[in-house]
Amino acid sequence: MITVTDLKKTYEGKVPTPALKGISFEIKDGEFVAVMGRSGSGKSTLLHQLGLLDRPTSGKIILNNSDVLALSDQKRTIFRLKELGYVFQEYALISEFDAWENVYLPSLALKGTPDKKRAQELLELVGLADRLDHYPNELSGGEQQRVAIARALINSPKVLFADEPTANLDSASSQTVLKLFLKLNQEFKQTIVMVTHEPEDKKYVHRVLWLSDGLLEKEEKTGKKY
Ligand SMILES: Nc1ncnc2c1ncn2[C@@H]1O[C@H](COP(=O)(O)OP(=O)(O)OP(=O)(O)O)[C@@H](O)[C@H]1O
Numbered sequence: 001m002i003t004v005t006d007l008k009k010t011y012e013g014k015v016p017t018p019a020l021k022g023i024s025f026e027i028k029d030g031e032f033v034a035v036m037g038r039s040g041s042g043k044s045t046l047l048h049q050l051g052l053l054d055r056p057t058s059g060k061i062i063l064n065n066s067d068v069l070a071l072s073d074q075k076r077t078i079f080r081l082k083e084l085g086y087v088f089q090e091y092a093l094i095s096e097f098d099a100w101e102n103v104y105l106p107s108l109a110l111k112g113t114p115d116k117k118r119a120q121e122l123l124e125l126v127g128l129a130d131r132l133d134h135y136p137n138e139l140s141g142g143e144q145q146r147v148a149i150a151r152a153l154i155n156s157p158k159v160l161f162a163d164e165p166t167a168n169l170d171s172a173s174s175q176t177v178l179k180l181f182l183k184l185n186q187e188f189k190q191t192i193v194m195v196t197h198e199p200e201d202k203k204y205v206h207r208v209l210w211l212s213d214g215l216l217e218k219e220e221k222t223g224k225k226y
Pocket residue numbers: 011012013017018019037038039040041042043044045046
C-alpha cells in the first residue's frame with residue numbers, strides 16, 4: 001500500500017534543518033502501524049510527507065501503486081482527497097460548521113455534491129449520532145476528535161494517517177479513539193499509520209516504526225496478526 005524509498009526532508013531556513021535523512025520502508029494493505037520515537041525525531045515530518053501535506057526534498061513515495069510525487073499539484077490534491085485521510089492532534093475542525101457539515105465537506109470538495117448520508121452513518125459509527133448539529137465548541141475534545149476521524153473517512157480513504165490523535169485527550173477519551181481505530185482496522189481492514197508517544201498503544205498495532213534523529217532506527221513487529 002505504501003512504499004517509501006530513501007525519503008529525505010530538509011527544512012530550508014537560515015540554518016537548514018535535516019528532519020528526515022533517508023528513510024525506506026513498506027506498509028501493507030490492512031496494516032495498523034505506529035510511528036514512535038523521541039520528540040524531534042521526525043515523526044510528524046514523515047507523516048506530512050506521506051499524507052501529501054508537504055513535499056520531501058528527495059526520495060520516492062508510492063501510495064496505492066501511484067508515484068505520488070510525480071503527479072501534478074492538481075492531481076496530487078485530488079489523490080489526497082480521494083485516497084488519504086488525515087487526523088491531527090488538535091482536531092482541526094472548522095468552527096463555523098457543525099459536526100455533520102465538517103464531516104461531509106471533503107465529499108463536497110471531491111465530488112461537487114455532499115455525501116450527507118454517509119456523513120451521518122460515519123457520525124453514528126463514531127458514536128455521535130446525537131451530536132450532528134453541534135458546533136466544535138459545543139463538543140468535548142474526545143467528541144471533536146471523533147468528528148475529525150469521521151471526516152477523515154468520508155471519501156473512503158485507502159490510508160488513514162493520524163498524528164498523536166490522543167495527545168490532547170484524557171485517558172477515557174483516548175481509549176475510545178484507539179478502540180475506534182482498532183475497529184476500523186479489524187472490521188473494515190482500514191490501513192492506518194499513527195504517530196504516538198504512548199508505549200501502551202503498541203498493543204493495538206501490528207508493527208512499530210521507530211524513528212531516531214531523522215532515520216528509521218528499527219522496525220518492531222508486535223506479533224499481532226492482520
Ligand atoms: N517547519 C519547520 N521548519 C524548520 N524545522 C522544522 C519544521 N518542522 C519541524 N522542524 C524540525 O524538524 C525536526 C523534526 O520535527 P518533527 O515535528 O517531525 O518531530 P516529531 O518527531 O514529530 O516531534 P514531536 O514528538 O515533538 O511532535 C525537529 O528538529 C524540528 O525542529
